[in-house]
Amino acid sequence: MYIPSGVYDVLTDPRTVITGDRVQIPFELDRALYERLNNLLREIGGRWDGRKAVRAHTFPFPVEDFMRESLASREFPSHFDQGWYPTPPSIVHDILERAAITEGMSVLEPSAGTGSIVGPATGRGAVVDCVEIDQRRIHVLREQGAARQVTEADFLDLDPVDREHGYQRVLMNPPFSTAVQHVMHALGFLDDDGTLIAVMPEASQWHSDRATVEFRELVALAEGEFIPLPDRSFAPSGTYVPTVLLVIEAEPGGPLLTHGWHQRQPRQLDLFALA
Ligand SMILES: C[S@@+](CC[C@H](N)C(=O)[O-])C[C@H]1O[C@@H](n2cnc3c(N)ncnc32)[C@H](O)[C@@H]1O
Structure with missing residues (x-):
């Protein structure tokens, strides 16, 4: 701005x-x-x-x-540029109930804002790693002290294979304008039997661009579910964008390109290193 x-x-x-x-x-x-x-x-x-x-x-x-x-x-960078709309507490509660967090469960929050999900998830016993692109919110996350790891980065630039382990849960409310891209990328950090729960704009259910259509096909194959959120759920955060919760449960051998899937791919040989 x-x-x-x-x-x-x-x-x-x-x-x-x-x-x-x-x-x-x-x-x-x-x-x-x-x-x-x-x-x-x-x-x-x-x-x-x-x-x-x-x-x-x-x-x-x-x-x-x-x-x-x-x-x-x-x-x-304005709120609008970065899609900065913190998740209101009632929606966080809904996400965490569906996530069925148990003590010690590993969770990734890949666009963590100021920790609206991170704080309550750790409150329920989760061990949370998080990523955020904005230095102001990174500072707030570090002050909050709830997450095990706070990474200042563009999440879309992170390679799932650089993480030794996947996560049992990925809980996210990514920027609405690039939500499909963020969720697709986040699947690469999910355990083979993990669950991803994402706030997404309702429009992800009907946008007809190729990436969104392919995304919906994948969600259908994986038997994921789009659950409508009440009208104006994000009004407390300053937007009337209609939203849904996407819940996808991965399963071993399923169609999702999970963390395990990435790890199982053969690494490209660095032929120059061998010479
Ligand atoms: C809709 S807000 C939600 C914040 C938080 N997840 C919550 O539930 O309150 C989206 C957040 O994603 C961050 N963000 C935007 N693009 C990002 C990116 N490429 N990588 C990591 N974080 C990003 C924004 O700075 C903002 O804090």
Whole structure:
């Protein structure tokens, strides 16, 4: 998202203090400019703290580095760009009930946000590894301290074979715009008898592009199920996109390209290494 002039001028004003987890503007702004600045800081993840000792926007991550990069490029990744819509607690509850987590069960959350699923899953005894692309949310996940492993990466760039083991459960709410791609990739991290549960846009059930059609064919072969979620389930997170839960249970010898399937593929010989 582009940082418009006006707001940019305030943020780069030498009197503005951007340090640690806060942005402080120690001078008067007119109402309209303040509103624009406030909206932008909220979009980045900040909250106005009016207490006398603070009187600043505070952030759940170190905003200084983030601001330096954003001001240098005059843009920052918005909620919309990254499909950042945290899963509301009632949906997390539904996911975890269906996942039937038992003590010590291994779980992957491959687009973990700020840990809406990670926290409650560990609360039920799961051992969770997670991946997230955004450095702000990575910081929150590390502060949360619930996951065994927090990886800052583009999940789609990770190779399942680099992980020694698959996961008994993959629980995910990926960005809606690339949900099919994320779920297909996530199957590669699932144990041969594991279960994947994903929040997906309802449109995954009728989009007619080739990737989505092939995805639905695979879901049907694996006897996966699309379960409608109540209307406006994601309204608390700021979107009315209709959503479903996809539940797929893998089985040994089944049609899914699971972690085991990837491991069983012959490795390509590095002929140059032998020479
Ligand atoms: C819809 S939000 C859901 C967050 C979290 N799963 C939850 O349930 O609250 C999607 C998350 O995916 C992250 N994301 C987007 N693209 C990604 C990618 N390629 N690899 C890893 N994470 C990604 C976004 O930053 C965002 O935090």
